[in-house]
Amino acid sequence: MRSVITYGTFDLFHVGHLRLLNRAKALGDKLIVAVSTDQFNAQKKKKTIIPYSQRAEIVGSIDCVDMVLPESSWDQKRTDIKKYKISALVMGDDWTGKFDDLRDVCEVCYLSRTSDISSTEIKRLLSPLDDGHMKDLRKALDTVASIIASLQ
């Protein structure tokens, strides 16, 4: 049996995450997902919207995921790979080359991410005071300013 492992934050779970997990699972028979803890994210100066327990609960409920564990340090990968007899480590291609030192213990695969879908893009879409709103607001203030100026 081939076990595959991947690591990630999985904030605001979206189809980009889902498709990466499905493609990771397709590389083996069992998929283990290590979800970064809030403490580990704090070390990385990364802040999530959704807390660890909820991110892990969602990832664990996905069809193709067999096991979830917490990721709490940069150097646990080598330990996990040995402990869980991992055949392949899978990461998104934004990490290309970063984990090549682990090729002595398992395969290392970097999968391309789904274009145009990311937690960052979702956060941008949710910005309620967008550029359009800001221009409107600025225009209104400029109008006020010009009226006041005309009083001088």
Added chain:
Amino acid sequence: MRSVITYGTFDLFHVGHLRLLNRAKALGDKLIVAVSTDQFNAQKKKKTIIPYSQRAEIVGSIDCVDMVLPESSWDQKRTDIKKYKISALVMGDDWTGKFDDLRDVCEVCYLSRTSDISSTEIKRLLSPLDDGHMKDLRKALDTVASIIASLQ
């Protein structure tokens, strides 16, 4: 075999959604989830962050979900219940009483929602009235203030 159906939008999939789906599934053997289409949401003046195809893809990937179908009108529930031989319709308790007219064709259950977790709350957390916007706004207000001061 008892089939259960539920209806929802499932924008920005979160543990509130997940727990409701798990509790719906526990009421039967098969869980069908009808996900509202973008067109139907537009009729309801409801705008989602995530488009229908992605919302349906995520819901369909959840362990306890056996089938996903599109919800495209208010009156399709009765048709679905007959077509899929549904034993129970499950809705969140924000809908309590609203679908009691369907009790002649199946059980109707309203489940309590997970407190403090909702798409609305996530959107609020994400509201980025960020530093750049604030600086622009502040600058415009300072201009107005200085013009007013010069009038004194």
